[in-house]
Amino acid sequence: MTAVSPELQGLLLHRIRDVADYPKPGVMFKDITPLLADPVAFGALTEALAELCVRCGATKVVGLEARGFILAAPAAIRAGLGFVPVRKAGKLPGATLSQRYELEYGSAEIEVHAEDLTVDDHVMVIDDVLATGGTAEASLELIRRAGATVAGVAVLLELGFLSGRERLEPVLAGAPLEVLITV
Template sequence: MNLKEHIRSVPDFPKPGILFYDISTLLEHPVAWKVTVERLAEAIRPFKPDLLAGIESRGFLTAAPLALELGLGFIMIRKKGKLPGPTVPYTYDLEYGTDTVEIQEGAVPPGARVVILDDLLATGGTLNASVHLLRKVGGNVTGGACIMELTFLKGRDKLDIPFASLLQYDE
């Protein structure tokens, strides 16, 4: 199955000049979505995860069903102030300023093998920050995966973990 046929391209969203790849049309198609989850499962099995971490918010859609498929736990990596209870933050640089991602304190057992998931790898900044956050709390980040990768942005080059993507876009 060609999964690209189930992803809608939306020009000029969220601002002029940006071509947005929308997975809502993939999620609407149960067979294509099931194939996506199965292919992601195959892609991350070599990373031997104990736990899957999803990056807010479309990473939740990717990681949660995959965790269920593989019989693993799932944790959320969220923007600052979105998780209840004590959290552990990691602040990273953006082109203009900084951003912070957090996980709940105690969510990752020390030494747990964690794979990070999102829907899309673009510049790699948030996924890289998530790697650092998980390492900060004692996680062993064994890999990362996304449904789509914008290869022309070279986000993979920022990562020091094995990484897999199902679909690549060169422009």
Template sequence: MNLKRYIRDIPDFPSKGIVFKDITPLLKDPLAMKQATDALMDLIGNQKIDIVVGIESRGFFFAALLAARLNAGFVPVRKPGKLPAEKISVTYDLEYGTDTLEIHKDAIQKGDKVLIHDDVLATGGTAKATCELVERLGGEIVQCNFLMALDFLKGEEKLKGYEIRSLMQY
């Protein structure tokens, strides 16, 4: 099954000049979603994972599915004001501005083996910020895993030193 056919391009979203990769057609199709989940699991292999960190918000879909299959915990990384307990935050640059991410202070314990998942690797700013949060809490990042990578934006350069895997490249 060609999963790329389930990714819809939305021009000029969220701002002019950006071509947004919409994964909702993939999520709507049960067979495509299952195949994507299976393929993401294959990218992880037999690595030990304690926690799967999903990045707001589209990273949550597959991160939770991966956590369940890995018998690991799921931890959301969210935008400000969404997490109720004590948290830490980081502000970072992205391809069309700046943003801030937060994680609960008690979400990750020192030495936890962590898989970070998001839907798209673009410039790498969001993933790099998430790596910083995880490492500040003492987590050991095993892999950063993505549904797709926009290779022309060179996001992997910001993630040097981390194992990076993605199902689809654009």
């Protein structure tokens, strides 16, 4: 787990809004749009994620649909790395690799362009939230099937009570899980 300065953690937490009963009753949604709207907070987050990418030796950054795109693309640019989107099935043209996975409420499928990752790539996966870990786990499988190496996974927010870490750690195979904030 990443050591985040209390100042950065406070800046980020102060701009994450709780939305009760969204998307369904009983769920407390963590809304990052106020953070994205604040150039100081978003800039500090981008810098922190870029530093993680460099420290982990990444050569490419994968962003998970959809909010992971928003965080991963500027971090990749800041770190001087390429950005590769991992999308929901059917959203990418051309040859893709796909991975089906189970969610707490059903199943889903994600894809990546087959040619975007190579055996020479060390890939940092970035997403906004680690919840149950299903999407991140599926993305690691895609990266490895493409022949690339997983450099690590970085998330803004871990929802510790959903145990995503326990699901993800065995498939990380020694790559770090970098979490900026745990709730």
